[in-house]
Amino acid sequence: MDKKGMQKIFFPESVVVCGVSDTPGNLGAEIIRNLNRFEFRGRVYGVGRKAMEIEGIKVYAGLSQVPEAPELAVLLVPAPAIPGFLEACGEKGVRQAVIETGGFSEFGPERKGLEDEIGRIAAKWGMTCMGPNCIGVVNTENGLCLPFVPFGKGEIERGGNAFISQSGGLIHELMRRCRSEHVGLGKLASIGNKLMLDGNDILEFLLDDPSTCAVGIYLEDARNGRRLMDLASATEKPVIVLKANNSPVSRQIASFHTSALLGDEAVVTAAFKQAGIHRVATLSEMVDCFKVFSLPPMRGPNVVALSRSGGQAVMMADEAHRSGFTLPALPRDFFDSIGKEARAHVIRGTNPIDLGDVFNDLFYLEVVERALAAPVVDGAVFFYDFPFDAPLVPEVVKGLERLCRSSGKPAVLCMVPDKADWFALKYAAPFPWFSATESAFAALARSLAQHRKAGLRPETSFASAEERDSGRRPWRLTRNQQERPVGPPPACAGTRQPPAAGAAGRALSLVEAYGIPVVRYELVADRAAGLAAAKRIGYPVALKVAEPVVLHKTEAGAVRLGIGGDSDFEAAFDAMPADLYLVQEMAGEGVEVIIGAKKDPEFGPVIMFGLGGVFVEVMGDVTCRVLPIDEKDTGEMIGEVKGAALLAGFRGAPTADMESLVKACAAVSRLMLDHPEIESLDINPIRVLAKGSGCLALDVKMGVREEGP
Numbered sequence: 001m002d003k004k005g006m007q008k009i010f011f012p013e014s015v016v017v018c019g020v021s022d023t024p025g026n027l028g029a030e031i032i033r034n035l036n037r038f039e040f041r042g043r044v045y046g047v048g049r050k051a052m053e054i055e056g057i058k059v060y061a062g063l064s065q066v067p068e069a070p071e072l073a074v075l076l077v078p079a080p081a082i083p084g085f086l087e088a089c090g091e092k093g094v095r096q097a098v099i100e101t102g103g104f105s106e107f108g109p110e111r112k113g114l115e116d117e118i119g120r121i122a123a124k125w126g127m128t129c130m131g132p133n134c135i136g137v138v139n140t141e142n143g144l145c146l147p148f149v150p151f152g153k154g155e156i157e158r159g160g161n162a163f164i165s166q167s168g169g170l171i172h173e174l175m176r177r178c179r180s181e182h183v184g185l186g187k188l189a190s191i192g193n194k195l196m197l198d199g200n201d202i203l204e205f206l207l208d209d210p211s212t213c214a215v216g217i218y219l220e221d222a223r224n225g226r227r228l229m230d231l232a233s234a235t236e237k238p239v240i241v242l243k244a245n246n247s248p249v250s251r252q253i254a255s256f257h258t259s260a261l262l263g264d265e266a267v268v269t270a271a272f273k274q275a276g277i278h279r280v281a282t283l284s285e286m287v288d289c290f291k292v293f294s295l296p297p298m299r300g301p302n303v304v305a306l307s308r309s310g311g312q313a314v315m316m317a318d319e320a321h322r323s324g325f326t327l328p329a330l331p332r333d334f335f336d337s338i339g340k341e342a343r344a345h346v347i348r349g350t351n352p353i354d355l356g357d358v359f360n361d362l363f364y365l366e367v368v369e370r371a372l373a374a375p376v377v378d379g380a381v382f383f384y385d386f387p388f389d390a391p392l393v394p395e396v397v398k399g400l401e402r403l404c405r406s407s408g409k410p411a412v413l414c415m416v417p418d419k420a421d422w423f424a425l426k427y428a429a430p431f432p433w434f435s436a437t438e439s440a441f442a443a444l445a446r447s448l449a450q451h452r453k454a455g456l457r458p459e460t461s462f463a464s465a466e467e468r469d470s471g472r473r474p475w476r477l478t479r480n481q482q483e484r485p486v487g488p489p490p491a492c493a494g495t496r497q498p499p500a501a502g503a504a505g506r507a508l509s510l511v512e513a514y515g516i517p518v519v520r521y522e523l524v525a526d527r528a529a530g531l532a533a534a535k536r537i538g539y540p541v542a543l544k545v546a547e548p549v550v551l552h553k554t555e556a557g558a559v560r561l562g563i564g565g566d567s568d569f570e571a572a573f574d575a576m577p578a579d580l581y582l583v584q585e586m587a588g589e590g591v592e593v594i595i596g597a598k599k600d601p602e603f604g605p606v607i608m609f610g611l612g613g614v615f616v617e618v619m620g621d622v623t624c625r626v627l628p629i630d631e632k633d634t635g636e637m638i639g640e641v642k643g644a645a646l647l648a649g650f651r652g653a654p655t656a657d658m659e660s661l662v663k664a665c666a667a668v669s670r671l672m673l674d675h676p677e678i679e680s681l682d683i684n685p686i687r688v689l690a691k692g693s694g695c696l697a698l699d700v701k702m703g704v705r706e707e708g709p
Contacts, residue, residue, distance in 0.1 A: 002128045003205070003208075005095065005096050005127075005128030006128065006197075006201065006202075006205040007205075008071045008072060008095070008096045008128075009072060009096050009098065009128065009130060009137060010137055010139050010144065010187060010205070010209075011139070011141075011142055011144075012042055012070070012071040012072035012096065012144070013042045013043065013071055014042050014043040014044075014045070014068060014070040014071050014072070015035065015040070015042060015043070015044050015045070015070055015071070015072045015073075015074060015144075015146075016044075016045040016046070016047060016063065016066055016070040016072070016073050016074070016094070017031045017032055017044070017045070017046050017047070017073075017074045017076070018046075018047040018048075018063065018073060018074065018075045018076065018077055018085050019047070019048065019075065019076035019077040019101075020032065020046035020047060020048040020052075020054060020059045021048045021049065021050075021052075022052055022054065027076050027100075027148035028046065028048070028074075028076045028148070029046075029054050030148050030149065030150060031074055031076065031145075031146055031147070031148050032044060032046055032054050032055060032057050033054075033055055033150070034145040034146070034147060034150070034151045035057075035143070035144070035145055035146075036055050036056075036057070037145065037151065037152065037153050038138075038140075038143040038144070038145040038151070038153050039143045039153070040142065040143040040144055040145065041142050041143055042071075042142070042144075043068075043070075044057050045057070045058060045059075045060065045066045045067075045070060046058065046059030046060065047059065047060050047061075047062065047063050047066065048060075048061070049061065051065075062088075063085070063088045063089065063092050064088070064091075064092065066092070069092050069093030069094055070092075070094055071094070071095075071096060072094070072096045072097070072098065073085075073089045073094045073096070073097040073098070074097075074098045074100060074136060074146055075089075075097055075098070075099045075100065075101060076100045076101055076148060077101060078101065078103075079101050079102070079103035079104060079111070079114055079132070080114070082099060082101055082114065082118060082132065083114070083117045083118060083121055086099075086118060086121045086122065086127070086129075087121055089125070089127070090121060090124065090125030090127060091125075094127070095125070095126060095127050095128065096127065096128050096129075097122075097127055097128075097129045097130070098129075098130045098131055098134070098136040098137065098146055099118070099129055099130065099131035099132035099133075099134070099192075099195075100131060100132070100133075100134055100135060100136055100146070100148055100192075101131075101132055101133070102132065102133040102192075103133075104132050104133055104193055104195075105193055106133050106192075106193055115132070115193070115195050118132070118195060119195060119196070122196060128196065128197065129195060129196045129197070130189075130191060130192070130196070130197050131191070131192040131193060131195065132192055132193050132195060133192035133193045134168060134190040134191055134192030134193075135147040135148060135149070135168035135171065135190040136189075136190060137187065137188060137189045137190070138151070138156070138171070138175075138185075138187065138188040138189075139186070139187050139188075140156055140158040140159075140185060140186055140187070141158075141186060141187070141211055147168065147171070147172075147190075149172065151172075151175075155175055155176065155179055156175055156178075156179065156185055157178065157179055157182065157183070157184045157185065158184050158185070158186065159178075159183065159184015159185055159186055159213075159294075160184065160186050160211060160212055160213030160214065160294075161178070161183065161184060161185050161186060161212075161213065161214050161215075161216065161290045162185070162186055162187040162188070162189075162206045162209075162212045162214070162215045162216070163185065163187075163188050163189070163215075163216045163217070163218075164188075164189045164191060164199050164202045164203060164206070164215065164216070164217045164218070165188075165189070165190055165191070165217070165218040166190075166191055166192070166194070166199070166218060166219060166220050167190070167218060167220075168190040168192070170218050170283065171188050171190055173283060174188075174216070174283050174286070174287070175188065177283055177284065177287050178287055178290065180423070180426065181287050181291065181426065181432060182426045182427060182430060182431075182432060183287055183290045183291055183294070183432060184430075186211050186212055187206060187209070187211075187212060189202045194223065198223055198224070199217055199219060199223075199228070200223075200224055200227045200228055200231060203215060203217065203228070203231050203232075203239070204231055207231060207235045207237055207239075212237065213237065213238075213293065213294075214237060214238040214239075214240065214289070214290060214293045215237060215238070215239050215240070216240045216241075216242070216286045216289070216290065217239070217240070217241045217242070218241075218242045218244070218283075219241060219242070219243050219244070220243075220244050220245040221245060221602065222243070222268070222602040222603070223602070224602075225268075225271055225600075225602040225603035225604070225626075226603055226604050226626070228275070228277075229271055229274065229275035229277075229603070229626065230275075232272075232275040232276055232277045233274070233275040233276055236454040238278060238289065238293045238446075238450050239275075239276070239277050239278065240277070240278040240279075240280055240286050240289045240290075241272060241277050241278070241279055241280070242279075242280050242281070242282070242283065242285075242286055243268055243272075243279065264600070264602075266622075266623075266624055267600045267602070267603055267606050267624060267626070268602075268603075270606070270623070270624045270625055270626060271603045271626045274625060274626055274633070276449070276450070276453035278446050278449070278450070285439075285442075288434070288439055288442070288443045289443060289446055291432035291434070291443065292410070292412065292432075292443035292444060292446060292447045293446075293447065293450065294432060295404055295410040295411075295412070295432075295447070296404055296405070296407070296408045296409055296410050297410070297447055297448075297450065297451040297454070298378055298379045298409075298410050298444050298445075298447040298448040298451060299378050299409075299448075299451050300378035300448070301324065301325050301326050301378065301448065302325070302326050302327075302328045302376055302377055302378045302379075303320055303325045303326070303327065303377070303378065303379050303380065303381060303441075303444065304327070304328075304330070304351055304352075304353065304371040304372075304374075304377050304379075304380045304381075305317065305320060305327060305351065305352035305353065305380070305381050305383075306352065306353045306355060306364075306367065306368065306371070306380065306381070306382045306383065307352060307353070307354060307355065307356075307382075307383040307385070308354075308355045308356050308358075308383070308384070308385050309354070309356060309383070309385060310354045310356060312383050312385070312437070313352035313353070313354045314352070315437065316352045316381065316383065316437050316441075317352050319437050319438050319440075319441040320352075320381075320441060322441070323441040323442060323444065323445040324445055324448075325441065325444070325445070325448075327351040327352065328351065328374075328376045328377065329351060330349070330351055330353075330371070330374060330376075330377075331374070332349065334349075334370055334371070334374070335348075335349040337366075337370065338353070338355070338358065338367055341358045341360050341363050342357040342358055353367070353371075355367065361392040361393070361395075361396055362392060362395065362396065362399075364382070364384065364396060365396060365399040365400065365403065368380055368382055368400065368403055368411055369403050369407075372403060372407040372409045372411060373407065377409070378409060378448075379409050379410040379411065379412070379444060379447075380409070380410070380411045380412070381411075381412045381414065381437065381440050381441060381444065382400070382411060382412070382413055382414065383414040383415075383437055384396065384413060384414065384415050385414075385415065385416060390421065393415075393417075393421075393425060393428070394425065394428035397413065397425065397428050397431055397433070398428070398431065400413055400431060401430070401431040404431075410444065410447060412433075412434065412440045412443070412444055413431070413432075413433040413434070413440075414433065414434045414435065414436065414437050414440050415433050415434075415435065416435055503702070504523065504546035504580065504582060504700070505523045505546075506702070507681075507700040507701065507702035508521065508697075508700050510671065510675075510702070511667075511671070511683060511697055511700050512697075514667040514668075514670060514671045515663065515664075515667045516664045516667050516668070516683065516686075516695075516697050517660075517694055517695060517696050517697065518696065518697045518700075519584050519585050519587050519687075519696045519697065519698050520537055520584065520585040521537075521582055521583065521584045521585070522536070522537065522582075522583050523546055523580060523581070523582055523583075524580075524581050524583060525579065525580055525581070527570060527573045527574070530543070530569065530573055530581055530583055531566055531569060531570070533583040534563070534566075534569050534583055535566075537583060537584070537585045538585070539563065539564050539565055540561075540562045540563055540564050540586045541563050541569070541583055541584060541585060541586060542559065542560065542561045542562070542563065542582075542583070542584040542585075542586055542698075543559070543560045543563055543569065543572050543573060543576070543581060543582070543583055543584075544558060544559045544560075544581065544582040544584065544699070545558035545559070545576055545578040545580075545581060545582075546578070546580040546581055546582040558576055558578070560572040560575075560576070561586065562586060584698065587687045587689075587696045587698060588687075588689055588693070589689070589690075590656065590687040590688050590689040590690065590693075590695070590696075591646050591647055591656050591687070591688045592611070592612035592685035592686070592687050592688075592698075593609065593610065593611055593612040593647075593661070593685065593686055593688060594608070594609070594610050594611070594612040594622070594682065594683065594684040594685060594686065595607070595608070595609055595664060595665055595668050595683045595684075595686055596608040596609075596680075596681060596682045596683065596684065597627070597668055597671075597672045597678070597680070597681040598679065598680045598681070599672075599676070599678070599679045599680070600626075603626050604626070604627070605626075605627040605669075605672040605673060605676075606624050606625065606626050606627065607624060607625050607627055607629065607637075607665065607668055607669060607672070608622050608623070608624045609622065609623055609624070609637050609638055609641060609665065610622030610623065610641055610643070611641065611643040611646075612684050612685030612686060612687075619642075619643070621641050621642050621643050622641065623637050623640040623641055624637070625637050627669045627672055627673055628669050628673060629665070629666070629669050630666075631662050631666065634662045634665045634666060635658075635662060637665070638658075638661065638662070638665075647661070647688060654690035654691065655690065655691045656688040656689070656690065656691065657688055657689055657690065657691050657692060657693055657694055657695060658688075658691070660688065660689075660694040660695045661686075661688050661695055664683075664686060664695055664697075668681065668683070677704055677705045678702060678703070678704055678705075679703040679704065679705050680701075680702070680703035681700075681701070681702050681703070682699075682700070682701040682702075683697045683699070683700050684699055684701075685698050685699065686698065
């Protein structure tokens with residue numbers, strides 16, 4: 001990212017708008033009007049086909065006639081004319097441009113050449129370009145407003161929240177939602193086709209911007225998801241992402257369990273969770289995040305819930321539980337103080353607190369203040385309903401804001417006012433409130449998650465393989481060959497077999513070389529060799545077809561287990577014709593799991609864990625992480641699977657060897673990062689034996705990207 005160029009895009013001292021005319025509805029002229037409405041502090045020029053004046057701004061008949069080299073150009077001319085205008089900008093000395101014109105690659109692949117020409121010209125002149133097909137930026141700090149649709153200054157309230165969007169229309173929607181919720185905005189950016197600048201570039205700038213407190217992002221695709229994870233995980237500022245375009249796509253590789261079960265949605269969810277990104281499903285939920293992050297942080301799980309309705313109090317208890325909060329007991333003297341204001345003296349000493357017997361609006365503030373002062377309390381949710389003294393409501397709202405600031409704890413307000421009072425109360429004080437307790441508790445849970453994440457810097461980077469040290473790759477695989485490593489491979493567990501032929505052998509050898517124990521095996525091509533291998537391994541044995549295209553070996557008749565002698569072996573062999581066979585030792589009793597991995601197009605290598613064997617598809621009980629992961633991540637990942645109870649010794653069964661399982665997951669992480677040519681990997685099943693006995697990979701499938709002719 002060109003930090004200087006980005007600074008000039010958001011804080012230019014001079015702007016030229018190209019494509020201005022006095023024709024009614026001219027979009028370039030609307031940009032000039034927006035700059036005037038927002039009282040932009042810099043110098044503004046226009047360029048059109050003829051000289052004129054628009055609202056006191058001079059419009060010149062050519063860029064060469066502008067009396068200086070503006071710091072930022074806004075281009076809104078027909079798409080075929082963009083390269084010419086961009087060339088003129090370069091000659092003039094303009095080094096930043098926002099290309100708002102549409103009609104490029106989003107219109108059709110035949111327009112890709114225009115984008116290539118823009119890139120060539122920008123590189124020639126050292127220009128930084130945003131767009132094309134965008135509405136530019138809004139910066140309430142200096143009055144910069146570049147959208148080509150009318151923006152009223154009163155539509156945006158100034159604040160510390162920022163928003164990045166691939167869609168210009170959503171910027172306008174979010175702006176109005178924030179205004180109606182009394183939520184301030186600082187900087188908005190529409191990135192369009194992301195030809196040069198993408199959402200990560202804007203995010204990096206905003207995370208360094210001292211005026212920005214929280215950043216919301218609307219994404220339809222994460223072009224470099226790993227960089228997004230790096231940026232989000234390394235900042236203390238909240239990053240909120242609305243990821244759309246989530247329907248299943250055809251790029252799944254059906255012949256691998258990992259690819260079939262691990263859809264894009266699961267990867268996105270895991271990636272965002274790892275990076276501490278707050279994922280939301282709607283713009284309304286994003287505004288809720290902006291609201292709660294304007295309050296002091298929730299530093300612990302203990303919350304006090306207050307309401308004037310007994311039924312609402314019960315529902316709030318349920319919401320607190322669903323959101324992961326606890327409702328701590330409060331001291332007796334706390335309830336004694338409330339009882340002094342009660343009419344019927346039926347206040348129960350419980351949390352949630354039912355204030356239905358108290359009819360003093362300002363006294364509610366005293367109750368909240370005492371609750372927040374309790375050392376055991378981390379925050380409060382107050383459902384303020386049925387106000388009996390309406391003129392006092394704004395005072396209560398302002399009082400809650402003061403309590404938040406003085407206590408350093410969040411007090412989240414919920415109200416459902418009368419229709420006539422709704423917006424008046426919204427603007428009573430710069431303090432957010434929620435109309436539903438479920439939204440309030442969900443937002444407060446995000447505040448707690450953000451606090452727990454804040455200040456932690458990741459020990460690992462999610463940078464792509466190309467950005468890492470590409471030299472650390474001890475083995476190199478292709479479909480047609482196996483190259484020996486430079487230096488010794490990682491230590492192998494168990495007895496090494498002679499180098500195996502075929503794809504299955506290469507997969508088993510590589511997995512074993514990374515320290516994952518493989519059940520004793522031999523690869524054979526005919527019955528005589530198979531019989532000899534079975535005798536060397538020792539009956540009982542398993543016989544499998546080693547062709548990698550066979551995914552469901554049991555259903556396809558491509559596996560026989562527990563073969564006890566030569567005659568049984570010959571019968572099994574004759575019943576499954578193939579070019580290559582795998583003869584394996586029968587493993588001991590244990591829990592079968594799957595460890596898989598795949599190359600995600602947006603987030604790179606991803607690891608998957610779940611119950612193995614036939615259960616992986618029947619139950620679909622899997623979880624995943626973006627690589628790399630450490631042992632702590634691995635333990636959490638394993639614990640997320642419902643079937644993890646089987647590993648802990650379910651109903652008297654032996655406890656599984658968790659240490660060996662964690663090491664196997666770590667080995668897959670190293671393997672995938674060392675070998676970017678591996679597209680998919682299934683170790684299924686891997687049998688986890690009793691504690692102290694290790695684990696054994698029984699079957700391995702590996703998909704490798706073809707390289708070279």
